Amino acid sequence: xxxxxxxxxxxxxxxxxxxxxxxxxxxxxxxxxxxxxxxxxxxxxxxxxxxxxxxxxxxxxxxxxxxxxxxxxxxxxxxxxxxxxxxxxxxxxxxxxxxxxxxxxxxxxxxxxxxxxxxxxxxxxxxxxxxxxxxxxxxxxxxxxxxxxxxxxxxxxxxxxxxxxxxxxxxxxxxxxxxxxxxxxxxxxxxxxxxxxxxxxxxxxxxxxxxxxxxxxxxxxxxxxxxxxxxxxxxxxxxxxxxxxxxxxxxxxxxxxxxxxxxxxxxxxxxxxxxxxxxxxxxxxxxxxxxxxxxxxxxxxxxxxxxxxxxxxxxxxxxxxxxxxxxxxxxxxxxxxxxxxxxxxxxxxxxxxxxxxxxxxxxxxxxxxxxxxxxxxxxxxxxxxxxxx
Numbered sequence: 570x571x572x573x574x575x576x577x578x579x580x581x582x583x584x585x586x587x588x589x590x591x592x593x594x595x596x597x598x599x600x601x602x603x604x605x606x607x608x609x610x611x612x613x614x615x616x617x618x619x620x621x622x623x624x625x626x627x628x629x630x631x632x633x634x635x636x637x638x639x640x641x642x643x644x645x646x647x648x649x650x651x652x653x654x655x656x657x658x659x660x661x662x663x664x665x666x667x668x669x670x671x672x673x674x675x676x677x678x679x680x681x682x683x684x685x686x687x688x689x690x691x692x693x694x695x696x697x698x699x700x701x702x703x704x705x706x707x708x709x710x711x712x713x714x715x716x717x718x719x720x721x722x723x724x725x726x727x728x729x730x731x732x733x734x735x736x737x738x739x740x741x742x743x744x745x746x747x748x749x750x751x752x753x754x755x756x757x758x759x760x761x762x763x764x765x766x767x768x769x770x771x772x773x774x775x776x777x778x779x780x781x782x783x784x785x786x787x788x789x790x791x792x793x794x795x796x797x798x799x800x801x802x803x804x805x806x807x808x809x810x811x812x813x814x815x816x817x818x819x820x821x822x823x824x825x826x827x828x829x830x831x832x833x834x835x836x837x838x839x840x841x842x843x844x845x846x847x848x849x850x851x852x853x854x855x856x857x858x859x860x861x862x863x864x865x866x867x868x869x870x871x872x873x874x875x876x877x878x879x880x881x882x883x884x885x886x887x888x889x890x891x892x893x894x895x896x897x898x899x900x901x902x903x904x905x906x907x908x909x910x911x912x913x914x915x916x917x918x919x920x921x922x923x924x925x926x927x928x929x930x931x932x933x934x935x936x937x938x939x940x941x942x943x944x945x946x947x948x949x950x951x952x953x954x955x956x957x958x
Contacts, residue, residue: 571920571930574902576895578921578929580702583891589785591893594853596815597790598779600657604771606646608656612809614776616756616797618820618858619764620871630754630860630868632747632824635770639746642773650942651723654689654792657779659950667954670718682954683718685788686781688900690722692793696847697724698899699892701921703843708922714915714943715907717951722903723942725918743866746770751824751860751868752796760800778819780852785897787904793852796822821849824860827869839886846879847892899929906931913948914941 601614621628658666670683697709710725726734749770757764775794782789798817823845828834849857855876860868880889907917916934934940 571926571932573926574899574906574919574929574931576898576902576928578702578705578895579927580888580891583702583894584888586890586894588890589894589897590783591785591897592783594780594782594851596778596811597781598657598661598811599814600653600777600779602653602773602775602777604640604774606643606649606773608653610657610660612776612804612806612814614774615795615804615806615809615814616752616758616776617760617762617800617804618755618797618822619757619760619762620755620858625871626869628869628871630751632750632860632862632866632868633743634766635750635768636743636746638769639749640769640771640773646773647726651689651691651721652944653777654691654779654790655944655947657792658684658689658790659947662950662954681717682956684790686719686790687787687904688720688722688789688791690789690791691724692780692791692848692851694722694724695789695791695851695896696844699847699896700843701899702891702895703887705923708920708924711919712940712942713903713907713917713919714913714941715910715917716913716943716948717911720903720907721943725940727922746772747824747862747866748822752822754868755822755858755860755871756797758806759803778814778852782851784893785901787897787900789900791851793848795819795852799856818856819852819854821845821854821857822860823857824862824868827861827863835886838883842879842883843887843889843892845874846876846883846889849876850889912936913943914938916940916942 599612601609601611603609603614666685667682668685670681694711698711708727708729710727712723712725714721749772753766753770754764777792778795779790779792798819800817825837825841826833828837845857849855857874857876859872859874861870861872862868903917903919910917914937916938917931918934918940919929919931921929
């Protein structure tokens with residue numbers, strides 16, 4: 570049995586609201602994931618931006634190269650849920666990540682310990698929510714567990730998404746591969762390094778940064794896979810400190826088709842840029858390095874886009890204020906619904922499917938449902954943090 574929320578994502582209902590209050594995203598940690606999907610607390614997978622010499626307008630970077638020998642993510646990655654974030658918390662649980670509380674929310678020196686965050690999730694989930702007003706044909710499922718005062722959010726694939734993955738064509742797989750291959754052309758292990766594009770692209774490798782930010786009063790800890798940084802001097806990636814990383818500039822790397830008509834340009838700003846903007850805005854990335862490819866998958870030019878320019882040039886198609894307001898209000902709605910819940914096994918499942926309902930709906934899964942995504946090694950850790958009686 571579903572219960573309908575109070576939220577209607579129709580953009581016209583949000584147009585008059587000012588941009589919601591949002592603190593500047595603060596980098597609080599990082600980790601790497603190797604090709605075998607093993608967690609590594611170092612910056613081993615961090616990459617540096619190394620662009621080809623100027624002019625970058627007559628290039629021939631073939632993004633089809635190595636497609637047949639690529640190393641995709643193992644099937645086991647689909648079952649990770651938010652495990653990597655939880656491993657970070659367990660291994661980096663410094664005292665400033667915790668605060669005293671009572672189950673009714675009143676602070677107390679004698680209360681239990683809870684994370685300082687109201688929500689824990691991945692950036693991709695926040696982006697998914699933020700784009701909902703303009704992508705109303707795309708359904709989603711977000712599962713939530715409120716445990717020891719913090720709500721953990723995890724996306725679950727819809728049946729439509731699973732079917733799309735099962736029926737993905739070779740050409741669609743190739744288009745997805747283009748982005749990873751372009752990264753291999755311009756991201757190196759050290760500044761000004763020489764890209765080795767003969768190596769198989771390991772799609773399962775990641776460098777992930779952790780950010781915290783407060784959106785309309787809700788403090789969020791979220792992880793985000795980061796493409797690379799701009800660096801001038803060699804870095805010891807195995808021993809890189811958080812303070813050193815905070816001094817670096819992160820960049821996003823994208824590939825897009827070279828537009829030849831006004832309709833193609835309009836479609837780019839109507840359908841693509843809101844995702845690019847949300848993704849970068851949430852981690853305070855201002856600079857996007859974009860490879861312009863032809864229909865054959867060859868990058869002919871590299872250009873740069875600024876986040877403010879993307880926002881300005883897209884305003885006739887979508888509003889960043891609408892996106893972030895809907896995201897903020899959805900999180901507050903979840904917080905209101907689950908304010909009295911404290912269980913590591915009870916899952917609230919929020920679903921949006923515009924064919925079934927104009928508003929997102931939710932239902933409570935049976936206690937102990939297999940979708941309870943907080944593993945016992947994490948809940949044991951949290952319980953072990955509690956003050957001894």
